[in-house]
Amino acid sequence: MNLREAVRIALRGLRANRLRSLLTMLGIIIGVSAVIFLVAIGNGVQSSVNEKIQPLANLITIVPSTGDIPGGAAPKDLIDADVAALADPSLSGKIAAVIPAISGKALAETNDYRFRAGIVGSTERWLDVNNQDLSAGSFFDAAQVRSAARVVVLGPSVATYLFGDDPAVALNRTVRINRQSFRVIGVMQTVGEPGDSAAVMPLSTVRRYVFGGGDKVNQIIVQAAQANAVPAAENDVIRILSDRHRIKDPANRDFEVQSLRSRLDTFNQILHILTLFTAAVAAISLFVGAIGVLNIMLVSVTERTREIGIRKAIGATRRAILEQFLIESLVLAGLGGVIGILVGVGLSLLGAAVAPAFGPTFATFAPAVTISSVVISFGISLAIGLIAGGYPANRAARLRPIEALRFQ
């Protein structure tokens, strides 16, 4: 007897009990689709978060340490010369850009309203290094930074509060900060607080008209050449600043260096474990499905004892009977696996389609089906067919023909 014939006999056996076959498969279908869908969601969350954070992952933030170091030298401020040293390519090859910033709080006023905004003074590259976009107008340019132009780019909360919902209305209007007038040249898109409550101006403008403060900066953002150069760039930053501030002992550093990269790695690890955990929970339903297949195959063998006797009487060998029942359970589990994959992928696509309806946070969220989850869950369903079918099939094959024929 060849395999094709065995498959045909097995299929006929399954078709004869359509509802029962379908219900048995349902266990596998639910298990496989749950594994695929849940893993896809986990991956979707991971890649959506990474997508948002990745552009910022090569950023290193340097802020001055607050407070005196007991027994140490008086902490030095970060100043323009520090910025220039960091930007010097002869000191570090890993640094692509250096953006100084000073920040503080100040009232932003129109004739009718006043808003306590976070004032940021920086260079023309601030917007793009922070991966932010404008909803209206433009950002200030290098010339405006050099000339300390009296221009301001508003965060969306500020613009809405002062000028209403339409960002375009705010353009070219005047905002008073520290009793000085500034022209609104752009409105930023939302990034969440506190960024939405910020008003960004050229560094020189803030120094001259708002906070003063000479050559001090509150914050230096260093952009590493690549995301994977972040640790090296971080080391360079520490070396350059320690040299400039004459610090030998790391405990005495008067600045702090932070990068998002390491936090992102931690986050990814946690998410990975969570994804594995949910997949494991889904795999339990696959296990329950396996018991369903075993159960049905045992019933099927008992119910068809007489048929097995007939087949043996007319010449079926043990192997032929074994094959028949094994293929039946393999088809049952394999077909369940394929349908489960289709359902799982379908659910994932559906999830991607409806996710944006849940708000802007989910705009970039899309469950991502991984090949490995598909391959593994299909492999497991085949293994279920083999194992859950093997025992009943073996029992059927060993039946003695006279006893099987006598079975009612």
Added chain:
Amino acid sequence: MLQLEDLTKIYRMGKVEVRALHGVDLTIDDGEMVAIMGPSGSGKTTLMNILGCLDAPSSGRYLLDGTDVSRLSDNKLAKIRSKKIGFVFQSFNLVSRTTAIRNVELPLVYAGVRSRRNPARLALEQVGLGDRQKHMPNELSGGQQQRVAIARALINDPAILLADEPTGNLDTVASAEILKLLGALNDAGRTVVIITHEAEVASFAKRIVRMRDGHIVSDQVQRNRTGATA
């Protein structure tokens, strides 16, 4: 040719031993039509199971076409059943939810024959069911089902056709048709062994072997066989 030499079959039921066959000697030549008769418990079903290679004897020899099949493995017995033996059962034993023609094809499947449709169709035509190929067993009358079973038994051209109470579940008319069919097959040269407890059925055979308590008590040739055509 079938030869049984001093064949014994003992069943063990717990601690009790039941002797179903006591030293049976029997030879059936090619082309014979033999009825094995006896009341229930006489050992005729045990004999039939051994003749059909469904069961192995406890001692003695069983030569089928010269080969001793009394000590063969499961697998070899399956091959012998496939090639040399055709079964007809009292309860037809067709595979349910499977069309007549597929039932007839089954022995060919297990014998590894590739072209099956035509021989199966011919076999069904031979038993007068050429127009019932696609019918399921439950759509056929008892007589028709038994004819499908006979077609199935013949498909591998077996050395011997074993019929166990072939008319036990049939009415008089259908019984007569089946027996006539078996007679015709024998006339065409097929060896036929019928196991029965009905004298009427046995009267179709050329030779009647009577059994009682595991022994053969008489073995006689019938001259005036009912329904004989030759």
